[in-house]
Amino acid sequence: MTAMSSETLTLDTSTLFLNSYNSLSLQSPQPSPPFSFTLLSNHSPLPPIPSDFPQSKLIPKTRFVVDGFRYAGDYSASYFLSHFHSDHYTGLTPNWSRGIVFCSETTARLLVEVLKVSSLFVVPLSLSKPVSIDGCEVSLIDANHCPGAVQFLFKIPGVDGNCERYVHTGDFRYCSSMKLEPIMCKFLGADGIFLDTTYCNPKFVFPSQEESIDYIVSVIQRVGVENEGTLKSVLFLVATYVIGKERILLEISRRCNRNIHVDGRKMAILRVLGFGKDGVFTEEESESDVHVVGWNVLGETWPYFRPNFVKMKEIMNERGYSKVVGFVPTGWTYEVKRNKFAVRTKDSFEIHLVPYSEHSNYDELREYVKFLRPKHVIPTVGVDVEKIDSKHANAMRKHFAGLVDEMAIKQDFLMGFHRGSWETLENVEKDSDTVPNEAVDHEKEVISPELKTINNIELGNNSSCPQKDPVSKDLVVSNDNETEEIMQELCDCLPTWVTRNQMLELLSNSGRNVVEAVSNFYERETEFHEQVVGCTCQTSSPNASASLPKPFSGESPPRKVNVLLSQSYSPNTRHLVKRSMSPSKKRRNIDNKLNKKARINSSLESSGPKQYPITRFFSKLTPNISQGGGVETVFEQCLNDESLLASDSNSIKSYKEEVDQFIQIINGSESLRSYAATILEETKGDINMALDIYYNNPQGNLSVNKERLVESSKSDQAQCSTWDCSFREENKGPDELRNMADLAVPGLATEAVAANLVSLAPEKYSPIEHACWRDGQPAPYIHLARTFDLVEDEKGKIKATSMLCNMLRSLLALSPEDVLPAVYLCTNKIAPDHENMELNIGGSIVVAALEEACGTNRSKIKDLYNSLGDLGDVAQLCRQTQSLLAPPSPLSIRGVFSVLRKIRELNFGPGEIGKH
Numbered sequence: 056m057t058a059m060s061s062e063t064l065t066l067d068t069s070t071l072f073l074n075s076y077n078s079l080s081l082q083s084p085q086p087s088p089p090f091s092f093t094l095l096s097n098h099s100p101l102p103p104i105p106s107d108f109p110q111s112k113l114i115p116k117t118r119f120v121v122d123g124f125r126y127a128g129d130y131s132a133s134y135f136l137s138h139f140h141s142d143h144y145t146g147l148t149p150n151w152s153r154g155i156v157f158c159s160e161t162t163a164r165l166l167v168e169v170l171k172v173s174s175l176f177v178v179p180l181s182l183s184k185p186v187s188i189d190g191c192e193v194s195l196i197d198a199n200h201c202p203g204a205v206q207f208l209f210k211i212p213g214v215d216g217n218c219e220r221y222v223h224t225g226d227f228r229y230c231s232s233m234k235l236e237p238i239m240c241k242f243l244g245a246d247g248i249f250l251d252t253t254y255c256n257p258k259f260v261f262p263s264q265e266e267s268i269d270y271i272v273s274v275i276q277r278v279g280v281e282n283e284g285t286l287k288s289v290l291f292l293v294a295t296y297v298i299g300k301e302r303i304l305l306e307i308s309r310r311c312n313r314n315i316h317v318d319g320r321k322m323a324i325l326r327v328l329g330f331g332k333d334g335v336f337t338e339e340e341s342e343s344d345v346h347v348v349g350w351n352v353l354g355e356t357w358p359y360f361r362p363n364f365v366k367m368k369e370i371m372n373e374r375g376y377s378k379v380v381g382f383v384p385t386g387w388t389y390e391v392k393r394n395k396f397a398v399r400t401k402d403s404f405e406i407h408l409v410p411y412s413e414h415s416n417y418d419e420l421r422e423y424v425k426f427l428r429p430k431h432v433i434p435t436v437g438v439d440v441e442k443i444d445s446k447h448a449n450a451m452r453k454h455f456a457g458l459v460d461e462m463a464i465k466q467d468f469l470m471g472f473h474r475g476s477w478e479t480l481e482n483v484e485k486d487s488d489t490v491p492n493e494a495v496d497h498e499k500e501v502i503s504p505e506l507k508t509i510n511n512i513e514l515g516n517n518s519s520c521p522q523k524d525p526v527s528k529d530l531v532v533s534n535d536n537e538t539e540e541i542m543q544e545l546c547d548c549l550p551t552w553v554t555r556n557q558m559l560e561l562l563s564n565s566g567r568n569v570v571e572a573v574s575n576f577y578e579r580e581t582e583f584h585e586q587v588v589g590c591t592c593q594t595s596s597p598n599a600s601a602s603l604p605k606p607f608s609g610e611s612p613p614r615k616v617n618v619l620l621s622q623s624y625s626p627n628t629r630h631l632v633k634r635s636m637s638p639s640k641k642r643r644n645i646d647n648k649l650n651k652k653a654r655i656n657s658s659l660e661s662s663g664p665k666q667y668p669i670t671r672f673f674s675k676l677t678p679n680i681s682q683g684g685g686v687e688t689v690f691e692q693c694l695n696d697e698s699l700l701a702s703d704s705n706s707i708k709s710y711k712e713e714v715d716q717f718i719q720i721i722n723g724s725e726s727l728r729s730y731a732a733t734i735l736e737e738t739k740g741d742i743n744m745a746l747d748i749y750y751n752n753p754q755g756n757l758s759v760n761k762e763r764l765v766e767s768s769k770s771d772q773a774q775c776s777t778w779d780c781s782f783r784e785e786n787k788g789p790d791e792l793r794n795m796a797d798l799a800v801p802g803l804a805t806e807a808v809a810a811n812l813v814s815l816a817p818e819k820y821s822p823i824e825h826a827c828w829r830d831g832q833p834a835p836y837i838h839l840a841r842t843f844d845l846v847e848d849e850k851g852k853i854k855a856t857s858m859l860c861n862m863l864r865s866l867l868a869l870s871p872e873d874v875l876p877a878v879y880l881c882t883n884k885i886a887p888d889h890e891n892m893e894l895n896i897g898g899s900i901v902v903a904a905l906e907e908a909c910g911t912n913r914s915k916i917k918d919l920y921n922s923l924g925d926l927g928d929v930a931q932l933c934r935q936t937q938s939l940l941a942p943p944s945p946l947s948i949r950g951v952f953s954v955l956r957k958i959r960e961l962n963f964g965p966g967e968i969g970k971h
């Protein structure tokens with residue numbers, strides 16, 4: 056690379072540090088200098104950097120520590136700060152005197168003026184102007200994150216005249232102009248990029264910053280119009296960090312023609328940032344109806360958003376307004392995934408969750424890596440990325456597998472890339488001694504990721520990507536250009552060991568959606584990894600394991616604090632947590648339902664290929680059960696699993712604290728305890744991972760999911776019987792039909808007639824005439840299920856209430872004994888609160904039951920779940936494609952209810968029940 060020009064500023068950290076420390080001592084005598092000061096004063100070398108120093112914070116072959124102040128020690132006097140966010144400067148205090156802090160000019164001002172770090176230790180560097188620090192060339196370029204945020208580019212002289220080049224992005228949002236940065240061009244093919252992997256997963260998709268700003272502005276304008284001429288005064292609150300997202304405020308001010316109110320502290324910071332002069336911001340509350348508030352004022356955002364309406368009300372009253380509209384410009388959230396912009400409302404409060412990211416999304420990350428084509432990607436954000444053998448870091452690296460310079464990696468492979476990598480390899484080899492010999496001998500068999508690692512090391516370069524060549528050859532052979540393009544894209548996203556067939560499978564499962572395919576792949580990877588980790592020791596070298604050839608198996612995908620941070624309730628999980636909500640709320644697949652008649656008929660006549668003998672399912676029925684039998688069987692199976700779960704009180708004990716925390720985070724009731732214990736057991740107490748599982752598969756939704764399952768399978772059954780026994784044959788009047796139906800089931804009229812009668816106005820609804828069963832019979836569960844279905848799709852509260860009212864009126868008139876069970880089922884309960892009785896059946900059990908009952912495999916269920924978003928809908932779909940030898944008996948309300956009670960009884964023993 057080009058030699059540094061003579062004008063380049065040359066700095067020596069040791070000299071700077073000694074001078075600064077001496078000046079500090081002159082200003083205010085220090086009790087005792089750090090050991091590093093003493094060493095440097097004596098021209099002695101500093102102690103070696105500890106071997107467990109976080110790899111994501113140390114530039115190889117230097118003592119340059121980036122954003123690692125909390126790890127500061129006597130082994131370094133050269134510290135770099137990428138930007139003024141507290142998670143990056145933690146460890147920096149007003150008393151800082153451990154070394155020199157290099158940062159941008161803006162960040163330097165913030166450090167000195169806001170954080171009160173002594174300016175003696177802060178050295179501001181200009182953007183795009185290389186400086187020489189301790190013989191290394193260091194450049195700063197903008198990171199498009201918060202004001203002052205930079206990326207550091209390091210050029211480290213090597214022994215033989217070759218430089219090693221590293222890019223540390225800090226936190227950054229990629230933009231294409233970064234490619235145009237002249238200095239950047241000198242870092243193409245860099246030895247490593249320390250990458251902000253906050254959103255390193257294809258599921259993170261968020262709108263552009265412009266789109267988000269447009270949204271906020273439009274809401275403010277709309278609310279303004281709506282309240283024009285009324286006496287209502289609306290206060291707008293915008294939540295922000297100490298710094299960051301200033302652009303939103305500036306745009307609101309400009310486009311809504313308003314000043315922005317900020318408090319004194321924020322104003323001081325804005326002044327430091329140069330935003331204070333132009334009159335946009337004011338400290339006078341009365342001068343603006345747009346007020347900036349602290350990050351957590353509108354609600355906690357970690358690990359998902361929980362609104363704080365109480366605080367909003369306080370602010371509203373205090374500041375004399377009658378309505379408050381809040382904006383939380385957050386990163387990615389589950390709400391974003393579904394609706395882009397999510398709104399929470401209560402009374403006169405609205406909170407808008409606005410995805411506004413100052414971090415790169417998945418595509419942008421890949422774009423940047425593709426541009427730089429570095430030899431290595433070192434993730435800087437994520438659980439455990441600091442550890443050299445972090446499986447999460449390895450998994451994240453895989454997202455860039457096709458984009459890094461693999462040839463260079465191979466060349467460097469045995470040389471060891473990172474300080475300490477030799478030690479890691481040695482460890483792996485040592486560990487191999489403990490592995491049985493016969494296992495080691497099978498070079499081609501993957502016994503475990505760790506063993507494969509060893510094999511790769513032993514076999515050298517060629518073996519590291521054994522399946523690469525066949526894949527690319529295959530690609531050439533095919534003639535479907537479009538497919539090939541997609542395949543190539545997918546190939547770029549996946550580790551090289553994934554075979555063509557596996558890729559095709561991924562594509563077909565994702566409907567040829569590459570992003571989804573990649574996402575599914577990494578999710579599958581995680582699962583596999585969890586299993587592997589569960590039974591093998593945990594040692595792996597980051598480099599070697601990046602190329603493990605395993606069939607859809609390997610390291611896990613990223614799990615980061617920030618991922619979780621942005622996970623909020625999905626519409627589903629919200630129901631899970633709000634247990635008082637009607638289970639019917641979760642049903643939304645009305646289209647499915649409408650088409651059901653046709654599908655059921657056809658499914659009765661033909662048998663699908665993957666058919667699991669349904670007789671096996673019913674063979675387990677106890678002879679006496681006439682109603683709800685099928686469901687009972689499902690639950691019998693659940694029970695076995697569930698009792699295992701419930702008896703697993705050891706895990707509850709061993710992760711007591713984590714379980715408490717977990718429950719607290721998900722706002723769950725105590726009933727989730729055993730579920731929480733189970734996943735925490737699975738994740739070895741890792742709460743983040745457990746939450747990830749929880750939010751990805753709303754399994755915490757114990758009884759709700761299970762009831763949905765019952766509900767849908769049962770309504771299918773009931774309808775099957777009806778169609779089968781009567782409706783298909785002759786067209787009869789409703790009364791006759793009802794009588795006919797009585798023969799087989801407790802009277803179901805046609806779907807069209809009976810299904811929506813409860814939606815009649817209460818005065819028009821006849822509890823007896825319009826019911827779908829007759830006096831004295833047990834009420835069929837479908838009566839309830841249909842009502843739930845209708846209520847779910849009803850937005851009006853009054854209308855929904857009247858439906859429930861009609862539903863209950865029929866029960867009162869025809870089978871009063873069913874009223875209580877129905878009320879419990881409506882309220883998602885099986886007993887009054889004081890009995891403290893919960894079902895504790897998790898999604899995993901429901902999935903297991905589904906597997907058994909529908910003859911579907913787990914991954915199919917998972918795929919379906921991913922596309923439908925609801926286990927109940929999955930169950931419904933599975934059942935619809937299943938042929939039945941004989942129509943199962945329909946369910947009754949009391950049957951379902953008593954089965955639920957029974958399950959609970961079997962779980963916890965009869966001692967606790969019996970009050971009913």
Ligand SMILES: [Zn+2]
Pocket residue numbers: 138140200201226
């Ligand atoms: Zn940041």
